[in-house]
Every structure is written in C-alpha cells, then in structure tokens.
Amino acid sequence: MADTNRKRVELHRDYGAVHQVICAAAERLDADLIVLGTHGQSGFVRAMIGSRAEELLRCVSVDTLMVRGDC
Numbered sequence: 001m002a003d004t005n006r007k008r009v010e011l012h013r014d015y016g017a018v019h020q021v022i023c024a025a026a027e028r029l030d031a032d033l034i035v036l037g038t039h040g041q042s043g044f045v046r047a048m049i050g051s052r053a054e055e056l057l058r059c060v061s062v063d064t065l066m067v068r069g070d071c
Contacts, residue, residue: 019055034064
C-alpha cells in the first residue's frame with residue numbers, strides 16, 4: 001500500500017510568497033483539497049492556525065484541511 005501511495009505523490013518546488021505559491025499550484029493542479037500542517041503562538045487567530053495559513057485561507061477557493069501540531 002505504501003508503494004502505491006508513493007507513486008501518486010508528485011514533488012513540486014516553487015519560489016515566492018507561501019500563500020501565492022500554494023494558491024497557484026492548487027489552481028494549476030485542479031486540486032480538490034489542500035492539507036496543511038500549521039503552528040503559531042502570537043494572537044488568537046495566529047495561535048490557532050498560524051500566520052502563513054491565515055494568508056493562505058484568504059486566497060484559496062478549494063476546501064482546506066488544517067492540522068495543528070502540539071506547541
């Protein structure tokens with residue numbers, strides 16, 4: 001099963017502002033879902049989702065799953 005999943009993964013490397021790069025990639029790949037790991041500790045919203053994730057949520061038009069790790 002792990003080998004099958006690995007074959008479905010594609011590596012893409014782009015440069016620029018995180019939210020702009022991810023939004024452009026989601027559009028280019030016709031993504032149905034964006035999954036993010038996030039962290040952050042300043043301010044309520046940033047403590048909940050992280051500043052980069054906050055920027056991303058403002059520009060994406062697809063479903064987004066945010067997974068926050070332990071701080």
